[in-house]
Amino acid sequence: MTTQPNGARPVTTHPVTAQPMTAHPVTAQPWPGRPYEEIALVDLLDRLLAGGVVLTGEVTISLAGVDLVHLSLRALISSVSTLATRP
């Protein structure tokens, strides 16, 4: 993966304009009848740690050699007593 491909489009601005968006607390229910808190952490982590676009390019901060999923699951298992005491 290169950050300077042939025929690269001209960089319009540097630093790139970050357009502020309306940032406000979400008051609506995420999906019908399902508040965020009710989403089980374990279901969330299935997706967040094993899903999503994975970038391995040089632009990202290197977590090379770190198996995110493995690390996190180990953390979960070792903290299982903590988890079990949650409502």
Added chain:
Amino acid sequence: MTGAPLCYVYAIVDAPPHHLEVCPGVDGAAVTTVERGELAAVVSLVDRDRFGAESLRAKLEDLDWLEQTARAHHQVIDTIARQIPVAPLRMATILWDERGVAELLQANRPEFTEVLERVRGREEWGVKAYAVPVGPPDAPPGPAESAGGPGTTYLMRKRGQRDRARQAVQTGADLARQLHEVLTGHSVAARVYPPQDPRLSGRTEPMALNAAYLVAAADAESLRAAAARFDSPGLRVELTGPWAPYSFAEVSQP
């Protein structure tokens, strides 16, 4: 904080993201977009000390941090998914600065576009199924059984429980395979996750299926109905969603 903040990237969306409303992100930071061409990255600034590679490594072992970050990451993506097509990034994708984000958009334009096209107008649904032992409840020991002595009765009862549990796993696995086949028929893509650790799920029954399905929004109802038809005393079927398409965002590595 020492040094400039880092850029946490949540997701890629079509640019310009008109009227997109987003909740605060990780650590309560304001969420903004960085645009390049037809793509925009949804980002927020994070503390360099706390989100640098080294502290991340340590943080990933911290369940409270992991949960907070996961929920914040999810809230941003979930809020977007209810408004426009979204390609979620793996949790804790962190770049040095906004210029890096713009380069990322440019360097991965075909991959990001491919993911956005794949998920456009579609929803992810999660389906979990548990094999539950079914059968007559343990009969109280009658006179005939008692004849063999209390030890024998106990052993026979234990063996009966064990056999039923084994059978349930077998039947559950068969049913779960059928369920997966049927749901795949309703979907444009399917992904099977490993069964969740019972210590994390808090469920004692063996997990016979842990899968995600990408369906056209219009087909979500038929997927739900199909999953519900498999829900039985021997196979508890649970549906979650709709999710942002986390499970269907893989890109083919260049």
